[in-house]
Amino acid sequence: EGECIATPGFNLPAKYIFHVLTPKYYIKNDINIEKFSQCYASILQAAEYYRCETIAIPCIGTGHHGWPLDLSSNIAVDTLYWIINADESRFSFLKQVIFSCPDWQHYLTYKGLINTRKL
Incomplete structure (x- = not known):
């Protein structure tokens, strides 16, 4: 749990x-x-590590693992915000972070958090 593993993107538009x-x-x-x-x-x-300029992250945990949207979205946005802003030069290569939302409820929740935090 919590460890990220990378695989090639194969025929997807992602590396x-x-x-x-x-x-x-x-x-x-x-x-x-x-x-x-x-x-x-x-x-x-x-x-x-892979010097990705853009990353797209789905709303992880909100499906089968049952994380409530309000809690999981706050953790997601806060974690990314604090890590990136703690050392902006470390992530200067990163141009865009996209939250991939499965529905309007997720979209509006993430959009509200991002706007509130002025990300």
Whole structure:
């Protein structure tokens, strides 16, 4: 859980696909919240290693693993925001982060958070 693994993009329009396994929400405790945050940190580490200018991240954990949208989206946006802004020169290659949302509810939630935090 929380570790990102890269595979080639093969015939997709992406050079790499980053895979990460989230912890299950039903076991809600501080350790799992930290592991969930680590998923996003791990994605950024992989993006840094492969010098990705754009990354697209699905709303991980909100499906089968049952993370509530409000909690998971806040963790996602906050984690990426704090890591990137803690050392902007480290991520100067990164031009765009896209949250891939499966529906309007996810889209509006992420859009609201991003606008509120002025990302």
